[in-house]
Amino acid sequence: MRRPWRKGGVPRAGARRQRMSEGRLYLLAGPAVSLVVACVFLLVWLHHRKRSYVPFFAVAFCAYAMAALSQLFQIPAGVGLNTMVSGLVYTFGIFCLVQGVLARFGKAGAAPVLAAVSVAILGLLYYFMYVDRSLVARIYVQNFGYGVMFLFAAVEIFGASGRRKVDRILFWVFLLFGLHFFVRTVLTLSISPDLFALDRMRTEGADARTIGLLFRRSPFWQVLNFSLLVSGLLVALALLGAIAVDAMDELERQGRIDPLTGLANRRGFDDLAQELIADKTSHPQSLVYFDIDRFKGINDGFGHATGDLVLATVGGLVARVVMPRDVAARRGGEEFVVLLASTSARSAFHFAERMRAELRRTSFPMLPPGAVVTASFGVAERRPDEDLADLLHRADQLVYAAKHAGRDLVLTDDGVLAVPVVGQGAG
Template sequence: MPPAPDTYFALALIGPAILALFSFCFLGLWAFGGTRNYILLFSAACFIYSLAAILQITYWPADVAQNTILSALLYTTSVILIGNGVLQRADQRLSTLAMILIFCAIMIPTWYFLFIEPSLIARIYIINFGCGFVFLYICMRLVNWTSGRFIDRFLYWVLVAFAFHFFIRTTATIDPDLGGGVRSFGRSVFWLALQVSLAIFGAVMALTLLAATVADMLGDMERDRDTDLLTRLLNRRGFERIAGSHMTRAGGRPISLISCDIDHFKTLNDTYGHGAGDAVLKEFGALLLNTMRGEDVIGRIGGEEFAILLSGADVEGARQFAERVRALLEGTRFESVPDTRVVTASFGVAQYRQPEPLRKLLARADVALYAAKKAGRNRCFVAGQTQ
């Protein structure tokens, strides 16, 4: 005996209710964080999908044509929003042209098979295959996630599974002889199975997006905790954490550390003011960021003290790097101080000796730094070498 109509109705509402709940969860996360706008897109996508499903389940508006066009429009909008949100999370986005093409590719055939050559089955294939192709397109643009963080890899394969489920579920469950109007279709076992499958896959997708969003926000909090607000370099805590991790994974690769200190910084502060000193620190931090390689670790570990960990660099390579930074700084003119005042820095270099801890490596570099200062400043000394 088939389920009673009330049972159909209640089960069909499970999916929309779950996604509506996720919509409010995303909205709450955005209100808490507020810096990642793609969270709003996830919230809107879940809400609009939930609204589209409810309109179909409740047969509102009652006119079949109006209901079909409105629900198709909302489903397409939801897919575009979630696709754009996932891309924005990866610093990409759907172009306006791409969004227009997606709307046309789904809405025009839907209109044709509603008014010109009415076919419920054709419309089912158009909506489902259209959504599947959009998600496959998103996956193609995010293929680099397959070698990224665990949460990115997991989200990528969930997206792939979600994309293919539209094709597999539709072709495996649709009845070619499905007849009757929209209302009889809405009471069929096929419609119930469709709603249950979308509820499951939609919940998995939304839960994965929620987990990825939380991971992103925790990462933001960790970066804020480990970042020096003035220079935007790592602070001492962040430098020690990341540099220590690089040293642990060094293997047989050489690693060197540079300790540097801006010369006569207290005098600069006393003469031109702390604002001028802060400006010098900020610009020197920018100089270091522009000079560093992708795998280097740079931090402001004290007032005017900086540390640079160079992965894959022996002591001679690190010395040359330090000399390049020293010459660049010496040739830089700062708006906050007169041109007659040349800002310089001293450098100490030490090569990592496994398995010494970071504090010992930093101490050896500091000894070389203090020797450079004692010898007259604006120079680079290497630990353990006669200068």
């Protein structure tokens, strides 16, 4: 009897074990990479806690690794139990990944839809495992179900407002990743005829190892693991890129925001105001410029900390009265400006008068009881082809004139004055 040796002195049984070992090492690449990616997302979140959507990504990639390892090592044992447990963890991972991306875009209402799709996937897995057993049906259910979840995310991303280049990249990544579940499944199953016979072989008492070997050698399984490894890395890179862009945007935003009032600073106002001026649909535009009266006296008499609280309170008042398209800012010191969209000089005058009266009525607990804070206002409607610097200069001159006219006034281009209620200002 011939000994089972291969050419070169390697036993055939040993060669088979070597091939299986190499195959298992190849299959371990996906879970290993996913765990590394999950750790990266976790570290990113630990350094940027404000990005509340990042933990979703860490959990998603960790869940994929756990589900893949569950299938690879058959933990828990038993085909039915392993199918349901790994399916549950896979589905949970996809849910977290999609929910994290949609949370980044502020799509808070997407969770019920994703949960419904997830429940449907798990329900059908159970049906085709224990009621009408069919491996091919389970393959279709999981892959098509996950494809639907990714396509849903792509549609939601496409409908998000203010999409940037990185958002368009995420849209295409999720769209193509979702479509790949459909295309890959159909094509690989068409060249994996053995999979259609595995359920029959199992019911006829075929050896479980033989069935497992046929499944792992199928083109479907090989392409599945390779495609998920590559596409998973692409998704991870796209998400990390989006997080990096978000961080840079946050730094830029902080450079355009006055930290004391939460309004735009001088730089932020100039940038946003130029964008608004360029928008023809926002014409006519008017500028409201105001300066807190005798603010130096507040700083000198009660301290700069009190002065800062007064500025923050005034900033909160401005933020409450402006509309989303308007541009409000603290330009420096005690000076505030509001560029009003689609607002004539007369409407801007009434806006400024309401704000002047509201400021006079505002309570400032950091000041002595009965103290009143007032401001002097200048209102100028933007002229055709007038640039921002000239508009600011005109409104500033009106503020100067209002100061000299007695303070706590609103002065416009045509000299209209809002006569204040008789009272003593605090500053």
